Amino acid sequence: MVGVIAAQLLCGCGGNGTKGGEETDGSGQQCVAGETDTVIVRREYGIAVDSFDMEERRVKEGEAISVIFKRAGAPDDALNRLLAIPDSVFDVRRVRAGNKYTLFYTPDSARQLTYVVYHRSITDFVVFHLEDSLHVERFEKPVTRVERMSSVTINNSLWGDVSRAGLDVELALDLSDIYAWTIDFFGLQAGDSFSAYYDEEYVDSVPIGIGRIYAARFTHRGKENYAIYYGNDSVEGYWDLDGNNVKKAFLKAPLKFSRVSSHFTYARRHPVYKTVRPHTGVDYAAPKGTPVMAIGDGTVTYKGYSGGGGNMVKIRHNGTYQSAYLHLSKFGKGVAVGERVTQGQVIGYVGSTGASTGPHLDFRVWKNGQPIDPLAMEAPPTEPLPEQYRAEFDSVKRVMLERIGVTAERDSVR
Numbered sequence: 001m002v003g004v005i006a007a008q009l010l011c012g013c014g015g016n017g018t019k020g021g022e023e024t025d026g027s028g029q030q031c032v033a034g035e036t037d038t039v040i041v042r043r044e045y046g047i048a049v050d051s052f053d054m055e056e057r058r059v060k061e062g063e064a065i066s067v068i069f070k071r072a073g074a075p076d077d078a079l080n081r082l083l084a085i086p087d088s089v090f091d092v093r094r095v096r097a098g099n100k101y102t103l104f105y106t107p108d109s110a111r112q113l114t115y116v117v118y119h120r121s122i123t124d125f126v127v128f129h130l131e132d133s134l135h136v137e138r139f140e141k142p143v144t145r146v147e148r149m150s151s152v153t154i155n156n157s158l159w160g161d162v163s164r165a166g167l168d169v170e171l172a173l174d175l176s177d178i179y180a181w182t183i184d185f186f187g188l189q190a191g192d193s194f195s196a197y198y199d200e201e202y203v204d205s206v207p208i209g210i211g212r213i214y215a216a217r218f219t220h221r222g223k224e225n226y227a228i229y230y231g232n233d234s235v236e237g238y239w240d241l242d243g244n245n246v247k248k249a250f251l252k253a254p255l256k257f258s259r260v261s262s263h264f265t266y267a268r269r270h271p272v273y274k275t276v277r278p279h280t281g282v283d284y285a286a287p288k289g290t291p292v293m294a295i296g297d298g299t300v301t302y303k304g305y306s307g308g309g310g311n312m313v314k315i316r317h318n319g320t321y322q323s324a325y326l327h328l329s330k331f332g333k334g335v336a337v338g339e340r341v342t343q344g345q346v347i348g349y350v351g352s353t354g355a356s357t358g359p360h361l362d363f364r365v366w367k368n369g370q371p372i373d374p375l376a377m378e379a380p381p382t383e384p385l386p387e388q389y390r391a392e393f394d395s396v397k398r399v400m401l402e403r404i405g406v407t408a409e410r411d412s413v414r
Contacts, residue, residue, distance in 0.1 A: 045127050047104060049104070051107070053107045055102070057100070057101055059099050069082055090136055101117060102116070113130055123140055125141070126139070148197070149196070149405070159173075168209060176256065182246060183220050184253070195217050196215070215229065215400035216404070217404055227239070235389060245381070245383060248381060249297075253295075254361065281371075288350055288352065292325050292346065294342065297317065298318070299315065300336060300337050310327040327359075328348035328349060
């Protein structure tokens, strides 16, 4: 955080200022009175940074923090104390290559290293004080949140069009998470669109990402899909206009960042066997190693090599639905026959095992023992918002719909 301490000419900061002296004003800030000029003291990380020469560097691959300190000119006793810092304060083994650190030297001939600031992230810092004996403190920059409404029409892809609109692509990722149960993001069409009301987060006026999305309307294939955030001590989540949970029993797709390369059909020419045969699943082309998720809670009924299907995991979700994931390069941690898995759990990774011409996931679903098209499947609903919260939810909903440009008249379609 950048703090600014300003002293007024002669009269100080208000109160009993003393010419040429120091005092604290009513806000607790230190005031430095000057003879002719206002004195501005710029502070970062709790340090009056203009009083030092600063050097900013990055941690090199394999570089230990003790090497950084020694190369920067830290005294021997500081090096000894550095290695004795408890892990609960700062784990010296967790210095990451590529992260920045800032060195503060006194601006004189002695050029004494006084502070080292290690940048854990854009908001999180560790400040090492070396004036007398080494001590360490954590410092966090505050995050400022600004509410914003954005609308985008899809022409090519959700991620590409969000980026071309000058918006953070994290907005597209968050929307795909919210609507993972209701919208087929591999089947978006030109003319689909969304409006979203959300927090945009800043540190030192620099945008760092997207906060909570409060309301969204995603129009897909002519249908408007609403998601309103509402939560209290008992429930939390996204709800449609009728108070139904946006989450469903099954995800729309078992992976992200891919494309449909082959659809459900009973007459497809197999790329390996060169014969026309049924393909009762959907192929998702994706890079090898892409995580594959269980579309819903269930029990693993098969895990192993299945001939042309390669490495496969099969899950029974309930008495009606089963799903299978083929051609995996490897299996997810803890996946075993008889074990329970949860919705969104990684059960394997995209590969090209078995009869396959390249990395992809062959995803299949059965309903009452019969294969069905996963892209056309209507997932069973989950529990709606409890009745005792409906009145409060309706109040929140009305405000949020206005934020995304939906009038009360349009809301009456619910």
